[in-house]
Amino acid sequence: MGSSSSSRNKIPNAQELMRQTGFSSAHLLRLHDRFESLDRDNRGYLSPDDFEALGGLAMNPIGGRIIEAFFSSGIPWTFPPLSGFWLISVQLTETETKKEHSKSSPAAGPGSSNLYDLDRDGKISREELLQVLRAMLGLQVTEEQLQSIAERAIQEADLDKDDAISFDEFKKSLEKMDIDTKMSVSFLK
Amino acid sequence: MTALWTLSLLLSASLLGCLAVTSPDGSPLPHNLPPSLGTNSSDGSLSVDLPMALRVFSMDYHHVQAPFEIVLWIMLASLAKLGFHWSGRVPAVVPESCVLIMVGLLVGGVIYGVRHSAPPTLSADAFFLFLLPPIVLDAGYFLPGRLFFENLGTILWYAVLGTLWNVLGIGLSLYGVCLLAQSSLGDVSLLHCLLFGSLIAAVDPVAVLSVFQEMQVNEQLHILVFGESLLNDAVTVVLYKLFESFLRLPSVSGLDVLLGGCRVVVVGIGGLCVGLFFGLLAALTSRFTSRAQVIAPLFVFLYSYLSYLTSEMLHLSGIMAIVTCAATMKQYVEANVSERSKTSIQYFLKMWSSVSETLIFTFLGVSTIQDIHMWSWPFVCSTLLLCLIWRATGVLLLTAFVNKLRRNAVTFRDQFIIAYGGLRGAICFSLVFLIDDFPKKRLFITTTIVVILFTVFVQGMTIKPLVELLYVKRKKRALPTLSEEIHSRLIDHLVAGIEDVVGYWGQHYWKDKFEQFNKKYLRRFLIRNDRQASSSILRVYQELERREQRGVEEEAPPIVDPRSQGRSLLPEEMESIRRILSRNLQNFNNKQTPAYSRHTLHQDTSVDRTRKPLYRHQSLGERYSYNTITHFQGEDGGLSEPQRVRTGLSRSHTVCSISPRSTLLDSSDSAGPAQTRSMDPKAAREDLVSPKHQETVERAARKHLSFVLENEKQQ
Numbered sequence: 001m002g003s004s005s006s007s008r009n010k011i012p013n014a015q016e017l018m019r020q021t022g023f024s025s026a027h028l029l030r031l032h033d034r035f036e037s038l039d040r041d042n043r044g045y046l047s048p049d050d051f052e053a054l055g056g057l058a059m060n061p062i063g064g065r066i067i068e069a070f071f072s073s074g075i076p077w078t079f080p081p082l083s084g085f086w087l088i089s090v091q092l093t094e095t096e097t098k099k100e101h102s103k104s105s106p107a108a109g110p111g112s113s114n115l116y117d118l119d120r121d122g123k124i125s126r127e128e129l130l131q132v133l134r135a136m137l138g139l140q141v142t143e144e145q146l147q148s149i150a151e152r153a154i155q156e157a158d159l160d161k162d163d164a165i166s167f168d169e170f171k172k173s174l175e176k177m178d179i180d181t182k183m184s185v186s187f188l189k
Numbered sequence: 190m191t192a193l194w195t196l197s198l199l200l201s202a203s204l205l206g207c208l209a210v211t212s213p214d215g216s217p218l219p220h221n222l223p224p225s226l227g228t229n230s231s232d233g234s235l236s237v238d239l240p241m242a243l244r245v246f247s248m249d250y251h252h253v254q255a256p257f258e259i260v261l262w263i264m265l266a267s268l269a270k271l272g273f274h275w276s277g278r279v280p281a282v283v284p285e286s287c288v289l290i291m292v293g294l295l296v297g298g299v300i301y302g303v304r305h306s307a308p309p310t311l312s313a314d315a316f317f318l319f320l321l322p323p324i325v326l327d328a329g330y331f332l333p334g335r336l337f338f339e340n341l342g343t344i345l346w347y348a349v350l351g352t353l354w355n356v357l358g359i360g361l362s363l364y365g366v367c368l369l370a371q372s373s374l375g376d377v378s379l380l381h382c383l384l385f386g387s388l389i390a391a392v393d394p395v396a397v398l399s400v401f402q403e404m405q406v407n408e409q410l411h412i413l414v415f416g417e418s419l420l421n422d423a424v425t426v427v428l429y430k431l432f433e434s435f436l437r438l439p440s441v442s443g444l445d446v447l448l449g450g451c452r453v454v455v456v457g458i459g460g461l462c463v464g465l466f467f468g469l470l471a472a473l474t475s476r477f478t479s480r481a482q483v484i485a486p487l488f489v490f491l492y493s494y495l496s497y498l499t500s501e502m503l504h505l506s507g508i509m510a511i512v513t514c515a516a517t518m519k520q521y522v523e524a525n526v527s528e529r530s531k532t533s534i535q536y537f538l539k540m541w542s543s544v545s546e547t548l549i550f551t552f553l554g555v556s557t558i559q560d561i562h563m564w565s566w567p568f569v570c571s572t573l574l575l576c577l578i579w580r581a582t583g584v585l586l587l588t589a590f591v592n593k594l595r596r597n598a599v600t601f602r603d604q605f606i607i608a609y610g611g612l613r614g615a616i617c618f619s620l621v622f623l624i625d626d627f628p629k630k631r632l633f634i635t636t637t638i639v640v641i642l643f644t645v646f647v648q649g650m651t652i653k654p655l656v657e658l659l660y661v662k663r664k665k666r667a668l669p670t671l672s673e674e675i676h677s678r679l680i681d682h683l684v685a686g687i688e689d690v691v692g693y694w695g696q697h698y699w700k701d702k703f704e705q706f707n708k709k710y711l712r713r714f715l716i717r718n719d720r721q722a723s724s725s726i727l728r729v730y731q732e733l734e735r736r737e738q739r740g741v742e743e744e745a746p747p748i749v750d751p752r753s754q755g756r757s758l759l760p761e762e763m764e765s766i767r768r769i770l771s772r773n774l775q776n777f778n779n780k781q782t783p784a785y786s787r788h789t790l791h792q793d794t795s796v797d798r799t800r801k802p803l804y805r806h807q808s809l810g811e812r813y814s815y816n817t818i819t820h821f822q823g824e825d826g827g828l829s830e831p832q833r834v835r836t837g838l839s840r841s842h843t844v845c846s847i848s849p850r851s852t853l854l855d856s857s858d859s860a861g862p863a864q865t866r867s868m869d870p871k872a873a874r875e876d877l878v879s880p881k882h883q884e885t886v887e888r889a890a891r892k893h894l895s896f897v898l899e900n901e902k903q904q
Contacts, residue, residue, distance in 0.1 A: 149675075152733070
């Protein structure tokens with residue numbers, strides 16, 4: 001279609017992006033449209049407040065963490081990085097699903113454990129776990145219950161008893177989980 | 190075990206006796222003859238022949254005949270079922286449905302032999318109005334909601350398009366066969382073939398349930414087959430009625446076909462709406478049952494049955510209505526009624542559906558013994574073959590399409606099981622009896638019976654070994670660990686967030702929206718003093734806690750080890766704990782049976798609620814005090830992790846140990862705030878270092894155990 005080829009020209013380095021990320025041109029177009037609609041003041045790049053304007057994300061319990069996770073590198077988000085954003089999301093998916101290929105230890109990749117591990121010390125401490133739980137369970141449970149739950153979760157996973165969940169322990173505890181079925185978003189063509 | 194078989198045979202003999210005694214058409218002779226001189230014309234009643242005297246002993250069978258026979262049939266079927274479960278290796282090989290059909294065949298044969306006339310058959314009305322609803326209600330109530338909605342697209346795809354494909358395929362091919370075998374089958378018209386196709390193509394939920402639930406395949410596969418069998422009712426009903434009315438019409442036009450298509454939609458959605466309406470009404474009613482708790486379960490059944498009858502009255506899909514009704518009302522009703530009512534509801538559902546299913550299969554067997562069979566090799570064999578072929582091709586084609594749109598593809602093995610698991614059952618049987626009479630009707634009946642018997646016996650018996658042979662993914666047995674549950678929830682939120690950013694309104698988006706709507710409006714309206722919605726994490730946690738209290742040896746992942754800080758239980762303490770456990774706690778099998786098991790109800794914790802939790806795990810006690818300490822230390826501006834101060838353990842844990850409530854959390858709830866304040870001055874001291882810590886802990890442990898030991902003395 002004529003329109004698509006002209007709009008593809010809006011996207012710089014379209015071909016290269018397509019190759020990098022493995023998306024089709026329709027996907028890229030969609031992402032680009034989304035990028036433009038998010039970037040309200042037309043700065044050409046995205047910043048955290050653009051994301052915060054998204055209502056759904058504001059209500060999402062871990063919305064803040066998602067935003068943080070993607071802005072952690074501090075690079076201004078022009079369009080290629082947005083597709084890179086998607087790529088990271090895809091990576092989150094892929095590293096989780098790599099389980100199928102490797103068939104050894106599940107590759108619960110650095111992606112999702114980063115969502116817990118805010119101070120990036122490679123371990124999920126009790127406090128970090130508590131924060132995540134607090135965000136997700138919110139007002140439904142009392143503080144004691146939260147503590148108990150966090151305590152129990154750590155006890156289940158913590159094999160070397162250092163009271164924090166290292167990345168390996170994290171992987172191990174998710175062995176039996178069917179991550180690949182959960183961790184995928186289908187994209188309408 | 191053999192005793193049970195003997196018993197059931199005795200009962201069947203008595204049943205025969207009753208049937209033989211009554212007149213063949215079953216109508217009682219008039220009773221209103223005056224008790225004259227010893228003569229009586231109604232058979233089955235004896236009397237002492239005294240002129241003008243009172244009868245000392247008399248038997249009047251006709252008075253109780255109808256309920257008596259019904260009860261005898263139910264008794265016979267249930268005893269056969271009991272016998273089946275006691276009979277050693279048989280349950281492993283033969284599914285229950287097969288055994289019941291065989292028993293039915295046996296009894297039918299005996300009755301036929303004695304009376305030389307056909308045994309009572311399953312009337313279509315009795316089947317559709319009384320026997321089918323309990324089974325479908327049970328299925329709908331225990332439907333795994335989330336899984337169902339995730340796979341809804343695929344299920345609808347299979348149900349609607351798959352059924353259409355099968356119906357048209359089988360109908361047209363059968364017509365081809367009839368044309369080929371002009372000599373014997375010439376008078377079967379195209380419409381007849383299509384009608385037959387419509388009733389034979391549908392997968393039957395009863396048969397599927399009874400076979401699949403013994404197999405324990407992975408949930409996705411189960412929900413696909415089962416969901417399809419439920420939802421194809423709409424299509425089947427419409428097509429059947431459509432072809433039937435076409436048969437009565439002088440001619441069929443294209444407009445009629447189009448209208449038929451519209452009818453499918455109306456029937457399906459209509460059934461859905463009726464179900465929703467009654468479900469919400471039931472939920473609302475249950476809100477007010479707190480003062481009359483005993484009849485609360487009754488409302489569940491009444492409303493569901495009402496929804497079924499209403500939609501049958503309007504010629505909508507009754508199955509869809511009742512499933513929707515049950516699925517809708519479930520979460521609200523369970524939040525509103527007491528624990529006991531909840532258990533009663535679940536138990537009665539299981540019981541009724543079990544009885545229904547047993548009766549259905551038994552009657553299938555009995556009704557096979559007929560003298561109205563008409564056999565035709567080409568027709569029967571080709572029907573069998575065509576059913577298999579069309580189903581297989583249908584599944585293959587549809588899955589090829591649907592896999593492109595699905596997240597996780599349906600594998601070939603799963604597809605094979607879906608195709609092979611398309612069992613036909615009693616619905617086809619009843620529908621075939623309802624056809625208007627025409628010369629070849631008996632042929633249809635015979636063929637239907639053959640197909641049903643074939644699918645249930647051959648496919649039902651072989652599917653289990655096939656599942657094992659093909660390494661089809663089985664269902665996970667254990668409760669998920671808490672980490673898994675937490676992570677699972679996190680991923681849900683993550684994916685929803687990503688969908689948000691990318692601007693894609695996917696499944697998670699709609700699910701979120703529905704949850705918010707639910708919380709804001711529905712729950713507030715329908716649930717009496719809405720206690721907090723328990724998130725799945727909390728539920729898993731509570732379940733794990735409960736299990737731990739009840740049974741120590743579990744197959745669950747190694748959890749809650751005693752703290753490895755050099756404190757171990759003294760041997761005599763271990764002994765007393767063990768003794769108490771073995772004496773007091775139920776020794777029950779911890780395997781989590783699936784909720785839709787026909788035989789057992791998931792061991793509900795309600796029974797244990799009234800028990801005092803006698804044994805508090807060591808680390809639980811500690812954890813509790815740790816909780817309360819950190820709680821207020823948080824107010825102090827935080828404290829570094831490793832310093833765990835354990836004081837005041839004694840008070841805290843005695844409170845929680847004695848409480849009759851089974852969850853630690855409830856008791857800690859009430860005790861918590863009170864504790865923290867009192868412990869404030871004590872814990873502020875920084876010199877609570879290791880030696881004291883150890884001592885306190887030991888003191889705590891001993892106190893804890895002294896309570897335990899005390900309790901033992903009381904026994």
